[in-house]
Amino acid sequence: MWTDERVELLKKLWNDGLSASQIAVELGGITRNAVIGKVHRLGLSGRAKSPAAAVPRQRKPRAAAPMLRVARPAMRGNTALARAPSYDVDYEQEVDAVGNVVPMGQRCTLLELGEGKCRWPVGDPGTQDFFFCGGRTSEGPYCGYHSRIAYQPVDRRRDKRLART
Numbered sequence: 773m774w775t776d777e778r779v780e781l782l783k784k785l786w787n788d789g790l791s792a793s794q795i796a797v798e799l800g801g802i803t804r805n806a807v808i809g810k811v812h813r814l815g816l817s818g819r820a821k822s823p824a825a826a827v828p829r830q831r832k833p834r835a836a837a838p839m840l841r842v843a844r845p846a847m848r849g850n851t852a853l854a855r856a857p858s859y860d861v862d863y864e865q866e867v868d869a870v871g872n873v874v875p876m877g878q879r880c881t882l883l884e885l886g887e888g889k890c891r892w893p894v895g896d897p898g899t900q901d902f903f904f905c906g907g908r909t910s911e912g913p914y915c916g917y918h919s920r921i922a923y924q925p926v927d928r929r930r931d932k933r934l935a936r937t
Contacts, residue, residue, distance in 0.1 A: 783816060891904055
């Protein structure tokens with residue numbers, strides 16, 4: 773299939789800068805892939821470049837407006853074992869801010885919780901000051917005050933959202 777005359781013609785056409793498809797058409801009876809395979813086997817790597825390929829393409833000018841960059845978090849990768857940021861929060865002030873004053877005698881620990889005691893957690897569970905409300909429950913797991921906080925009607929939540937914006 774590859775005679776000496778065809779190989780010489782292939783070399784000439786390849787050095788003239790024709791594509792593998794054009795060479796396949798010129799030789800006739802072979803495919804583009806056959807031309808590429810023969811070029812590799814012959815070791816023909818260098819070829820004349822067309823004048824259009826020698827000139828670099830013009831790039832589009834960039835917009836004059838500066839690009840807006842979004843700040844990314846400093847930590848990347850698996851953050852499951854990363855340390856959580858510590859916040860200086862005074863839980864007693866936070867409790868007082870919502871008007872929740874739980875009497876000392878009413879407060880209870882997890883082991884002291886039983887039927888009819890409010891299960892509303894107060895404070896950080898990792899500290900010694902953590903406790904549950906312990907007030908009387910009428911229906912559900914919370915006392916009346918904490919039930920109003922936990923189960924807000926839809927219209928109240930919507931009003932709060934609108935007030936924030």
